[in-house]
Structure formats: structure tokens, C-alpha cells
Amino acid sequence: MSAVTTPARNASGGMNVKTLNRIVIYGLLALFALFYLMPLFVMLVTSFKTMDEIQNGNMLALPKAPTFDPWLKAWGETCVGLTCAGIKGYFWNSIKMVVPAVLISTMLGALNGYVLTKWRFRGATLVFGLMLFACFIPFQSVLLPMATILGSLGRFGVTLQNATGTSFGLGNPTVNLVFVHVVYGIGFTTLFFRNYYEAFPTELVKAAQVDGASFFQIFRRIMLPNSMPIFVVTVIYQFTNIWNDFLFASAYAGTGDSMPMTVALNNVVNTSTGVVEYNVNMAAAMIAALPTLLVYVLAGRYFVRGLMAGAVKG
């Protein structure tokens, strides 16, 4: 008899334990999510409050009279160092730097991955190994040598300017940052694309060769159109990294009109004109974070898919 009843009792007991487990797991997850989202919440709420409300109210309270003024002020009026024209100029600086840096590094990564997998040459593995190694070089160790190189490029730019009337962008801080980020990013973008193309059927390349397509025609017509997932992954990764970079930005474009958003944001917060305008600072920080947020929202679903595609064959 007991042999018959025991499994039933176990089953019902198992159900209870299972439900309890679920409650604990989801409870903890909710707690962590809350903890993680708290700063974002405070930022968002504060950016819509007036200074009075901030000074007299609760930090976590919702704004009583939501106002867009801090956002407008951050965008167009707040002081960055000595100039008080808002952060909009610096926002565009970042865009002007990030877009070419992301596109160039992604295209070079794709080209590298294509060559390293479909046009194998003697020592291809070694080259790839060295490129992988580039992913592990710490930022700090690059700072000084890169400063020297950029200095030389700048002087060469001046020489060019004198000789031809144009410096071809050499010595321009934005161009310098694009250069630095492209060089530093190639390791990662190559890694992404190589792993993706490793699983890419080589027969397609052979078929295109028989069809008479050239090296670049195969790349443009066959490889790239079938690389959407990894392309998105690489763009998100590079965009986030380059947009958020502070170290290179402050080292090579830390002053003047061409400083990127991250440096400008730091200066907004550090510029004191009497009272600290928390709402404006928070709004500026939100504006600085928006583009990366937007990229994730628009292309996020490809992100996981692309990461998987690179990792698992097929």
C-alpha cells in the first residue's frame, strides 16, 4: 500500500517545493532588477523636477510638476567650462566621431574575417592570434605611445598644410579619436567576423568564383548581405564602447570645441556656478546615454542571435 501512496505524496510535496523555488528565484531577480534600475530611476525622476523640489523633496518621489526645462537647459544653455551653449555641440562631436569610427572598424573587421577564413594564406592563424591579442591590451598601456604617434601625425599634418593647403584631417582631434578607436576596435571586430565567417559555407564563395565574381564582388554581394546578425552585434558593441569611452576622449580631445560628449558631461558636472543643478546634470547624463540605449532597443534582438550565431555552428 505504502508503495502506491508514496509517489503521490512526493509529487504533491514536489509541487510545493517547486513553487517555493520559483517564488524565491523570481523574488531575488525582482530585487536585483530593482536595485539595478534604481539609479536610472532617480536620474530620470530628478531630470524632470525643479530645483526647489529636489532641495526640499524625497529623492525617490515622482515629480509633482514635471518640467522639460532641465532637458532644454542641458541641451542648449548649460555651461561646459567657460562656454555656456549647452551640450548639443558636444553631442554632435560624439556623433561625428562615433559614426565613422564604428563603420570603418566594422568594415575592416568584416574584410579581415573574410580574408582570414575564405582566402587562407600561410600564417593566417598567427595573424589572427596577434589580432586576438590586441583585444587584451589594456587602454592605459596605449595612452602614451598613441599620444606620441598622434603628435607626429599632427606635425605631419602641419607640414602637409603648408605644402598643399590642406592637412587631410591630420592633427584634427576628431580624426585622431576616430583613428584611435578604429585601431583599437579592429581586434574585436575581426574576432566577431572571423568566428561568424568560419561557419559560413565556403561552397558559396567557390560558387561565386565559378560565376566569375571578383574578391570584392564576393565580399559585397555574397558575404555582407548574409552577415546581418554579426554586423548588428559588431555595430552595437563598437558603438557602445566608442560612445562611452572617456579615457581616450579626455586624453586626446579633452579640451576645446571638439571634445566628445563624455568629456563634456564630466565638465558640465564639474563646472560650478553657485548652486549644483542636479536636474540639469541628470538630464545631460540622460541625453548622453540615449544613443546607446536607442541602438540597443532598435537592434537588440539581433544582438543575442548574432552572438549565438558566432558561437555555435549552423
Next chain:
Amino acid sequence: MAFLEIDGLRKRFGQVEILKGIDVELEKGGFLVLVGPSGCGKSTLLNTIAGLETITSGEIRVDGRTINDLHPSKRDIAMVFQSYALYPNMTVAGNISFGMEMRGVPAAERQKAIDKVAKVLQIGHLLQRKPSQLSGGQRQRVAMGRALVRDPKLFLFDEPLSNLDAKLRVDMRIEIKRLHATTGTTIVYVTHDQIEAMTLATKIAVMRDGEVQQFGTPAEIYNNPTNLFVADFMGSPAMNLIPATIGTSGNALSVVLQREAREPINLPMANAPAGLSAFQGKPIIFGVRPEALTDPEGAERNASHIATADCHIEVVEPAGSDTFAVTNLGGRGVVARLRADANIQPGTSTPLAFNLTKAVFFDPATETRIR
């Protein structure tokens, strides 16, 4: 002069020699099948003809022109790949016309060529679909369409049917044969399936370890294998290769087959191959195909030389169209092919007719044919 000529072709990857001097030729409109177990170099050979692999030495000529160092697109060839290799981002029409587009053929002309090929292969209704929306057989057709549309001198097929299920494979095999018959194109075809080789080819090259073991018509390969490997590889069910010795019966040579717990079978031979007399009293391999080992009533009537012997039947396999019986000779299971309605019971003894005109003999030491 043959249409496709391959002379002393060698291919080396580092220290490993993949192709060890291949000599093959094919007449215009012929169908050459390269067959062999995996790793024998047949796909590499095809890739060298296509120009997708370089060659170490030797010469490949098509229509009298040496194409050794030409780019694949300049060789006037078309290739059908094992995985079909359809471009996933293009429609069927785009796939078929990509090659023409690369060669700068005007759009109107491309459209005309697409329509023509679509009609031949009956894929007109699929032209605007993407490859992912097609079934296996349809993809196969599109892959062939992409090759056909170029109207090349030479078609190369790299195991085109191996990804299809059994029934579709038979259908497509017939379709390829029909296509070859109607268009009269010259085809080189790689497969590991010896039935595909037998049914499609006008010439077969059986390959092993980078060497051509035998090159000839399907009938030559089937009836006159030059060595043990070819005899064993071609034919299904495989040829019975029975260890035996050569004895005498009267003043003729005879084949002596050992049996379990019984006296050996002694099959006298009326016209043994000349080389066999040197093997008197020595071991040989006696090769007889299942259809040449049958019940006496089902034996070929006009075969000049048939010897009959009692055999102990171990297993009977009725296969519908035939009945296969397994007996044990020389320590091996030996398959005999009987009529479907042959009255035969496992565990009994039955007379079997050996058609000795179809029998072949091999030297066990060198594995070559004794002629």
C-alpha cells in the same frame, strides 16, 4: 584527341600527396563519374578541374586548351555543389543570373536565359522565391539551373544527390541522365555511390588514395575489375571474394573451396585464365558476383561454363524481386542470388550453380587480377 584530358595530375598539400598522377580522358558529350570511398581525392580532382584548387604538376586540357592556371570563371565550366551553394540573399532568378551579371550580360538577355532554363527544369513558378523557401529537390533543380544557364563546355557535379532522401535521389538521378541525353553536354560527376556511377556514367574512374584504380566503361569496371579493390567496391550486393586454392581435376585446373565440416568443393574449369596455372597448389581469391551464383534452374542458359555444387544455406533473405541466400565457403559468408520464388530453406543443403565464365581470380599478395 579527347575533349577533356588530364595528364599526370599531381596535387600536394604540404608533405601529403592527395593526387598521385591522375591520367583520365573523356570524349565530347561523355559522362565521367569519379567514384571512390571518402578521402580518395575525387572531390579534390574535381576542384582542380574547376580551378578552385591549384595543381602541383601535370596538365588539364579542355577542348585542346590547357586550363591549368586559368581562373575558375575563365575555364568555361559550371559546377553544382554538394550543398547546392545557393546564395541565400538572392531570389532563384538572382541565383541563376548572378554569373551572367558578373560577366556583364545585359538584363534583357539575362531574363531570356532565365526563362529558358526555368522551362527546361520546370522551376518557372519558383523564380521569385528565396532558397530558404524551397524544398531539397527544388534547391537541387535551381543549382542545376545555375549551371545550365551558362551553357558551358564542361559541367562539374560534386556529389549533387547526397543530401536528398532515397526516393528523390532516384528521381533526380533519372532527371540528370535525361538532361545529359537531351542536352548532350560533357559532364564530370563525383560520387561515393557506386549505383549512381554505374547508372549515369559513360566512363568511370574508380579512385583510391589519390590514384585511379581502374578507368573504363561501366561494363568493363563491373565485369573486368583489375584488382580486388575495384571488384569489392563496385556492385551491390558486393562481389563474393572467397579465399580458395588452385587444384587439378583430370588435366584441367580447378578451384578448391573449403567448407565447414565437409570435404572441399572442387570446381573444374574448362578455360581458366592463362596466368592461373602458375598458382597451382597456391592460395588465390576467387571472385564471383551474387548473380553468377544461383540455383541451377535460374542459371544463365547461354553461359558456356557452369559448375554445380551442393552448399549449406545459412540464411535466406527474400528481397521481393530476388531471394538472397547466404552460405559459407572458404570461411566467408557468400551471397547467392536466386529467383524470387526459389524454394529454399535455411539449414538445408542445396545445389548452387557457379557461372565460371563470369568468375575472376586475384593474387592475394598483390591484390591484382590473375588473367
